[in-house]
Structure formats: structure tokens, C-alpha cells
Amino acid sequence: xxxxxxxxxxxxxxxxxxxxxxxxxxxxxxxxxxxxxxxxxxxxxxxxxxxxxxxxxxxxxxxxxxxxxxxxxxxxxxxxxxxxxxxxxxxxxxxxxxxxxxxxxxxxxxxxxxxxxxxxxxxxxxxxxxxxxxxxxxxxxxxxxxxxxxxxxxxxxxxxxxxxxxxxxxxxxxxxxxxxxxxxxxxxxxxxxxxxxxxxxxxxxxxxxxxxxxxxxxxxxxxxxxxxxxxxxxxxxxxxxx
Amino acid sequence: xxxxxxxxxxxxxxxxxxxxxxxxxxxxxxxxxxxxxxxxxxxxxxxxxxxxxxxxxxxxxxxxxxxxxxxxxxxxxxxxxxxxxxxxxxxxxxxxxxxxxxxxxxxxxxxxxxxxxxxxxxxxxxxxxxxxxxxxxxxxxxxxxxxxxxxxxxxxxxxxxxxxxxxxxxxxxxxxxxxxxxxxxxxxxxxxxxxxxxxxxxxxxxxxxxxxxxxxxxxxxxxxxxxxxxxxxxxxxxxxxxxxxxxxxxxxxxxxx
Numbered sequence: 001x002x003x004x005x006x007x008x009x010x011x012x013x014x015x016x017x018x019x020x021x022x023x024x025x026x027x028x029x030x031x032x033x034x035x036x037x038x039x040x041x042x043x044x045x046x047x048x049x050x051x052x053x054x055x056x057x058x059x060x061x062x063x064x065x066x067x068x069x070x071x072x073x074x075x076x077x078x079x080x081x082x083x084x085x086x087x088x089x090x091x092x093x094x095x096x097x098x099x100x101x102x103x104x105x106x107x108x109x110x111x112x113x114x115x116x117x118x119x120x121x122x123x124x125x126x127x128x129x130x131x132x133x134x135x136x137x138x139x140x141x142x143x144x145x146x147x148x149x150x151x152x153x154x155x156x157x158x159x160x161x162x163x164x165x166x167x168x169x170x171x172x173x174x175x176x177x178x179x180x181x182x183x184x185x186x187x188x189x190x191x192x193x194x195x196x197x198x199x200x201x202x203x204x205x206x207x208x209x210x211x212x213x214x215x216x217x218x219x220x221x222x223x224x225x226x227x228x229x230x231x232x233x234x235x236x237x238x239x240x241x242x
Numbered sequence: 243x244x245x246x247x248x249x250x251x252x253x254x255x256x257x258x259x260x261x262x263x264x265x266x267x268x269x270x271x272x273x274x275x276x277x278x279x280x281x282x283x284x285x286x287x288x289x290x291x292x293x294x295x296x297x298x299x300x301x302x303x304x305x306x307x308x309x310x311x312x313x314x315x316x317x318x319x320x321x322x323x324x325x326x327x328x329x330x331x332x333x334x335x336x337x338x339x340x341x342x343x344x345x346x347x348x349x350x351x352x353x354x355x356x357x358x359x360x361x362x363x364x365x366x367x368x369x370x371x372x373x374x375x376x377x378x379x380x381x382x383x384x385x386x387x388x389x390x391x392x393x394x395x396x397x398x399x400x401x402x403x404x405x406x407x408x409x410x411x412x413x414x415x416x417x418x419x420x421x422x423x424x425x426x427x428x429x430x431x432x433x434x435x436x437x438x439x440x441x442x443x444x445x446x447x448x449x450x451x452x453x454x455x456x457x458x459x460x461x462x463x464x465x466x467x468x469x470x471x472x473x474x475x476x477x478x479x480x481x482x483x484x485x486x487x488x489x490x491x492x493x494x495x496x497x498x499x
Contacts, residue, residue, distance in 0.1 A: 027484070
């Protein structure tokens with residue numbers, strides 16, 4: 001009988017098999033999510049140096065640029081991580097939609113949070129925002145005039161660029177909304193990644209939910225502090241920059 | 243006594259498109275179970291010469307896992323930790339409108355009205371929900387030492403009656419709570435531990451092949467489970483699946499864990 005198969009069936013497999021199963025794909029999303037969370041945390045801490053002053057943030061930016069080939073290696077790694085995260089998440093989502101071709105006439109939700117039910121949309125929004133953000137501040141294609149900003153040490157004046165960018169209320173508010181989207185995404189994903197990686201039990205569960213909210217809150221406040229401070233004139237342009 | 247408006251999914255057979263049909267349930271006692279209420283409606287339909295509403299049921303005491311109705315969008319209805327047969331009409335108000343639909347999932351095709359084919363769950367059990375060797379009769383107490391916590395966890399998982407409400411409630415129609423209860427039940431016991439890697443692989447494969455969705459941690463399953471099985475079993479199953487990474491790249495039939 002086929003059912004005796006547990007002993008006979010193939011259980012040896014290549015990693016391809018491991019990652020082609022539902023749980024394998026979820027693991028990819030969770031692990032890449034951990035890396036991306038690490039990135040957004042580091043990026044926020046780095047950016048907060050804008051509050052130390054013009055010299056600090058410009059030196060930090062010059063240090064990153066000075067990494068040269070290493071910087072591109074890091075960028076390639078982050079891009080690959082992001083692509084894997086999005087690719088597997090979309091694949092899972094399409095399978096999930098296909099798993100219920102006929103929906104209920106009367107739909108109800110008992111305890112699933114709105115953040116958990118909007119992950120694909122908040123995720124795609126953040127992806128689109130990341131593309132805009134790179135063109136805005138990293139490659140400066142949207143504002144070529146930012147490239148010529150220099151401080152008295154001859155370094156690229158990231159400090160003035162950030163304040164100039166965020167002096168525009170439309171851009172600042174847009175950034176703040178997108179950071180809320182990111183925080184909303186993380187409020188589900190931080191606890192979700194622990195669950196998917198198997199690091200959850202009855203003792204941890206409540207704590208993980210609070211941790212997720214705390215991580216989301218800290219990132220939101222940390223990131224939005226910069227555009228908010230520029231809008232409220234707490235961060236001021238150095239003399240001579242317009 | 244109360245009067246209710248029912249909106250029931252009627253479908254002649256697996257090929258039929260099916261639709262919602264309205265019925266009035268009159269003189270319903272609050273002491274009736276939900277299924278008894280449907281029995282009354284059906285008796286009336288039979289007297290009128292109409293086809294009664296077809297639904298699955300068996301023990302009517304909340305332990306067999308046969309009843310399977312989504313009531314106002316919630317599998318087994320609004321009460322936590324109960325099957326439809328143990329849901330009583332006192333939880334509804336006079337004049338309420340109640341939607342009654344079958345489980346909805348690609349892996350659970352509707353056969354007729356409220357009856358779905360749940361053999362996909364049997365296939366998952368056949369893939370690995372057992373111990374391959376004869377473990378003998380009931381052993382003497384404590385002859386096989388099992389930690390109290392493990393015995394309790396295994397018992398919690400074994401409470402699963404395989405009704406499929408977790409699938410019906412999941413917005414992804416995922417069967418992971420069901421599969422994790424089976425995987426968890428065996429993984430916690432010495433008889434089951436020997437085959438744990440092969441079991442989780444085989445059962446997850448059978449689950450995927452049946453066309454169930456993937457868990458995205460909504461936890462709707464846990465909320466509707468009549469046996470209140472915790473989603474922490476899904477975390478346990480994920481751990482069991484991760485364990486199999488030790489065997490990556492081993493050749494078929496190489497043997498030995």
C-alpha cells in the first residue's frame with residue numbers, strides 16, 4: 001500500500017526541494033526579513049547622526065562612499081536579499097489566493113490584525129518607496145543639483161541635502177507616511193518571523209507581540225524625527241546654502 | 243421562541259455552480275443546537291416536498307469532527323472552542339439573519355450543499371501521520387519515561403478532531419494548524435521521534451500537493467479551532483521542518499539519520 005510510504009518515500013533531497021515547499025519558502029521570507037530589518041535599523045542609526053551635526057553626518061557619508069568596491073558588494077547583497085524577499089512573498093501570496101478560488105458570501109475576521117492582512121500591499125508600497133528614495137538621495141537622479149553640495153572640508157554635503165529635501169512639506173509628509181507603512185508592516189512581521197523560524201511558544205508569545213510593536217515604534221520615531229525636525233526648523237541649513 | 247432568517251448555500255453536486263437560498267426558521271427554541279434547528283427546517287422542507295439542506299454530522303457531541311459549517315463567515319460559528327453541533331441557538335437573537343456556507347478551500351471541493359470532500363486531510367495523514375513499527379499494547383505506567391510537559395503537549399495536539407475548520411477560517415486556506423497538530427503530537431513522544439524528519443517532510447509535501455495555502459500567521463485557525471489548538475504548534479512544525487536541514491543533499495536511501 002502506498003501509505004506505508006513514510007519509510008520508503010524519498011526523504012533525501014537537494015536544497016531546491018527544501019525551499020520549494022511551503023515552509024521552506026516561508027523561511028526564505030523570514031530570513032531575508034531579518035536581514036532587511038537589520039538594514040533599516042542600521043540605516044536609521046546612521047541617519048540619526050544628522051542631529052549630531054553637519055560634520056558627523058557628512059563624515060559618515062564620506063566613510064560609506066570610501067568603501068568603494070565593498071560598498072557595491074554590500075549593495076548587491078542587499079538588493080539580492082530584497083529580491084528574494086519580494087519574490088518568495090509574491091509567490092506565496094499567489095498560491096494563497098489560488099487556494100481559495102470561491103470566497104465566502106459572508107466574510108468575517110475573528111482575530112487577524114489589519115497589518116497581517118495587508119502585508120503584501122504595505123510591502124509593495126515600501127518597495128516602490130525604496131526605489132524613489134534611492135533616486136532621491138542616493139543617486140540623486142531626481143535632484144542633480146544635490147551632487148554639487150559641498151561642505152568646508154570638500155566632502156559631499158549630505159547634511160544640507162537632507163534638510164533641503166525635507167524643507168519641502170509634500171516630500172516630508174510623503175516620507176512620514178511611508179515610514180508609517182514600514183512600521184505597520186513590521187508590527188506584524190517581527191513577531192511573524194519568530195513564529196516562522198520556530199522561535200515561539202506559549203511563554204514567548206505575548207512578549208513577541210510587544211517586541212514587534214516596540215521595534216515598529218522605535219523605527220517610526222527614529223526615521224520620522226529627521227523630516228519632522230527639518231520641517232519644524234529644528235535642523236537648520238548651514239549659512240550660505242540655499 | 244425565535245424566528246430567524248437563514249441564507250444557506252445550496253448546490254446540487256460538485257459540478258453545480260450553487261447559490262445562496264433564503265429560508266425562514268420559525269419557532270426556534272434557544273435550547274436547540276444549531277443542527278437541531280436545521281433538522282426542524284429540513285422537516286418542514288420534506289413536508290413541502292422540497293430537497294432538505296444536506297450537511298455533515300455524526301456524534302453531535304463535539305468530538306467526531308464531522309460537522310462543518312461556516313456560520314456568518316466563522317467556521318463552527320461565533321462561540322469559541324465549539325463545533326457546530328455544540329453551538330446553541332441561545333447565542334442568536336430573534337430576527338437574526340444567519341449565513342450558512344460550506345468550508346471554502348480549493349482542497350475541499352463542495353460535494354453537495356454544505357458537504358465538502360475533506361479527503362485531502364486523509365492524504366496528509368497517510369503520508370506520515372503514523373508510526374511505522376508496531377509499538378505494542380498499552381505499556382505499564384512509567385515503563386516508558388515521558389516528561390510531563392511533553393505528554394501534556396502531545397495530548398493538546400492529539401485533541402485535533404480533523405474537522406478542517408482551521409483551513410476554512412484561514413484567509414489562505416492553509417492546513418498548517420492541522421498538520422502541525424499531527425507533527426507536534428508525534429514529535430513530542432518517543433515512539434514518534436524516530437521518524438520525525440521524514441514525517442514532517444512527507445506531511446508538508448502532501449499538504450502542499452493537495453493545494454492548501456501557506457500560513458502567513460493570521461491565527462484565524464486558532465480562533466475557530468473547536469479543540470483550541472494553539473498556533474504555537476505551527477512554530478513547532480517549523481522547527482521540525484528546519485531540523486531536516488541536517489539531511490540536505492543526502493542521497494536517496496542513504497539511510498541513517
